Amino acid sequence: MTIQAYLPFWTKLTAAQQQTLEGAMRQKTVDAGALLHSGGDDCTGLLLVTEGQLRVYTISEEGREITLYRLLEGDMCLFSAACMLNSIQFDVFVRAERPSAVVHIPPEVYKSLMQASLAVANYTNELMASRFSDVMWLLDQILNKKIDERLAALLLEEAGLADNSALHLTHDQLARHLGTAREVVTRMLKYFQSEGLVSLERGVILLRAPARLQEIAAHSLR
Amino acid sequence: MTIQAYLPFWTKLTAAQQQTLEGAMRQKTVDAGALLHSGGDDCTGLLLVTEGQLRVYTISEEGREITLYRLLEGDMCLFSAACMLNSIQFDVFVRAERPSAVVHIPPEVYKSLMQASLAVANYTNELMASRFSDVMWLLDQILNKKIDERLAALLLEEAGLADNSALHLTHDQLARHLGTAREVVTRMLKYFQSEGLVSLERGVILLRAPARLQEIAAHSLR
Numbered sequence: 001m002t003i004q005a006y007l008p009f010w011t012k013l014t015a016a017q018q019q020t021l022e023g024a025m026r027q028k029t030v031d032a033g034a035l036l037h038s039g040g041d042d043c044t045g046l047l048l049v050t051e052g053q054l055r056v057y058t059i060s061e062e063g064r065e066i067t068l069y070r071l072l073e074g075d076m077c078l079f080s081a082a083c084m085l086n087s088i089q090f091d092v093f094v095r096a097e098r099p100s101a102v103v104h105i106p107p108e109v110y111k112s113l114m115q116a117s118l119a120v121a122n123y124t125n126e127l128m129a130s131r132f133s134d135v136m137w138l139l140d141q142i143l144n145k146k147i148d149e150r151l152a153a154l155l156l157e158e159a160g161l162a163d164n165s166a167l168h169l170t171h172d173q174l175a176r177h178l179g180t181a182r183e184v185v186t187r188m189l190k191y192f193q194s195e196g197l198v199s200l201e202r203g204v205i206l207l208r209a210p211a212r213l214q215e216i217a218a219h220s221l222r
Numbered sequence: 223m224t225i226q227a228y229l230p231f232w233t234k235l236t237a238a239q240q241q242t243l244e245g246a247m248r249q250k251t252v253d254a255g256a257l258l259h260s261g262g263d264d265c266t267g268l269l270l271v272t273e274g275q276l277r278v279y280t281i282s283e284e285g286r287e288i289t290l291y292r293l294l295e296g297d298m299c300l301f302s303a304a305c306m307l308n309s310i311q312f313d314v315f316v317r318a319e320r321p322s323a324v325v326h327i328p329p330e331v332y333k334s335l336m337q338a339s340l341a342v343a344n345y346t347n348e349l350m351a352s353r354f355s356d357v358m359w360l361l362d363q364i365l366n367k368k369i370d371e372r373l374a375a376l377l378l379e380e381a382g383l384a385d386n387s388a389l390h391l392t393h394d395q396l397a398r399h400l401g402t403a404r405e406v407v408t409r410m411l412k413y414f415q416s417e418g419l420v421s422l423e424r425g426v427i428l429l430r431a432p433a434r435l436q437e438i439a440a441h442s443l444r
Contacts (some may be wrong), residue, residue, distance in 0.1 A: 058358070060366040087352035090359070114344065121343035122336065128350045130309035135354070136280070137312070139361055143401050144282040179365050 003027075003103055006048055006074050012119035024109040030096045036080065039091035043083035045107045049075050052100025053161065056092050057176070066179030068092065069134040070161070078127050081107040084114070142179070146219075150178055151188050153217035155198070155207060165207040225249075225325055228270055228296050234341035246331040252318045258302065261313035265305035267329045271297050274322025275383065278314050279398070288401030290314065291356040292383070300349050303329040306336070364401070368441075372400055373410050375439035377420070377429060387429040 003025065004010040013021065027050070030036065036054065037044040047054070054071040056079065071077055071094075082088040084107050113120045141150055154177055159165050171189065175182040189205065192198045197213055199206040207213060225247065226232040235243065249272070252258065258276065259266040269276070276293040278301070293299055293316075304310040306329050335342045363372055376399055381387050393411065397404040411427065414420045419435055421428040429435060 058362070060362060062366060064366065066361075066365060085348055085351040087348045087355060089352075089355035090362075114347070115340065118337065118340055118343055121340055121347060125336070125343060125346050125350065126307055126309045128347065128354065129307040130311075132350065132354055132357070133309060133311035135357060135361065139288075139357065139364075140280070140282060140312075142361075142364060143288060144284060144286065 003048070003050065006050065006076075006103075007123075009117065009119035009123045013113070013117060017113060017117060020109065021105070021113065024106050026104045027101065028104060029099065029101045032096055032098050032100075034096045034100075035093070036096060036102065037077070037092070037094035039093055040082065043107050044080040044094075044104075046081045046105040046110050047071075047077040047094065048103040048105065049073055049077070050101045050103060052102075053097045054100060054102075055095050055097050057095070058090070058092055064179060065093075065176035066138075067177040068138060069131065070097070076127055077102075078124065078131065081105075081110060083107055084111045147178070147180060147184060148188055148191075149217055149219050151185065151192075152197075152213040154178060155205065156210060156213055156217060159207055159210070165210065167205040167207070168203060169205060170203070225270070225272065228272065228298075228325075229345075231339065231341035231345045235335070235339060239335060239339060242331065243327070243335065246328050248326045249323065250326060251321065251323045254318055254320050254322075256318045256322075257315070258318060258324065259299070259314070259316035261315055262304065265329050266302040266316075266326075268303045268327040268332050269293075269299040269316065270325040270327065271295055271299070272323045272325060274324075275319045276322060276324075277317050277319050279317070280312070280314055286401060287315075287398040288360075289399040290360060291353065292319070298349055299324075300346065300353065303327075303332060305329055306333045369400070369402060369406060370410055370413075371439055371441050373407065373414075374419075374435040376400060377427065378432060378435055378439060381429055381432070387432065389427045389429070390425060391427060392425070 010018065036047060039059070049071050051073060054077065055067055056069055056071060056077065057065050057067045059065050077094055079088065079092045080094050082091070114124055151174065154174060155167065158167050158169060171185045172182045175185045178185070189198060189200060193200050197207070197209045199208055232240065258269060261281070271293050273295055276299065277289055278291055278293060278299065279287050279289045281287050299316055301310065301314045302316050304313070336346055373396065376396060377389065380389050380391060393407045394404045397407045400407070411420060411422060415422050419429075419431045421430055
């Protein structure tokens, strides 16, 4: 798949705009764990994921993290270019969760395109609305779901992303996804183990009863 | 102030676009308490506040409310026209908190403008980014602030909005702003009263020590 195929506005750009964009885009590959964007101090630019998996999260003043959403192949990371829009008054962090390939678009190049091309401006609107929906879903989860339901949903999501029911994740990593304390996760995982839902082995969480985890996760979706 | 003065894109519209928009806009006044938009079933359209105060909130499946943000004079309500953008996958409710005047813009009229005018498309981007920032602030509050801090901040915010340190608000209303249970609010208000921060009288909460409430509210902003 060519890079252009990931950009729905591509065919609506003028030849000159296509040339500018093409000349400005840089592909890069990063290792799992690489920090691609770090809050408000830098205005990294947009990141188009062509391979792998990125995690977008925030960090509170106390250092507590929470995952906002994941970006997979074909997804565009907009908030790593927060300087493009005056009204973005929050910081996100972006880290690769797997070896990933991304295409970097400089913020000033994208901003000029957005101000010159209706297709780009409205693509940006849909992109932002989509991330807004992700965050509203998260807000609803936090307000209305218990931690056992959220942890069960997270374990299933992780198993889906990894396509593997043996998860190589620490309790601390899970806590940072959920925006809670490690102790809370450890306690709940031990309870899940006592119920036969998971097995906890050295560095691995094995999902033993996905269907029952699904029931727990879906509890408040009834 | 004319309606056009509230619309930063107005001067960038063509004469024909201005005429279409002007012909489609309807002013209306509503009483305090009026429900202006009710979730995903209707696509009300955009609401420009020219007077008064609107509250935008969500409701969980269990019926629990939480205030997302307030809209005051000059603010535009975008998410009451969620049908305009495919990627908006959440519902909000909009209610007048005071006697208010709003200008209604039909969703299909705004959508065509957005697809034809760069100024409107980019205004929409800034608008959405601004609301996104509000919701990210709320998320941070929920994750990182204790309920006493959030209640103290809310009481001060309400006193500021009403320009009055005697608040005519029920415990239930405060709970719905904060996304918590009424009992939690009542317990905390009684504690605030025992500390001399507020007086609780019939239907009125009197702020007696705003400076100390400010200290509590700011606690985790240290």
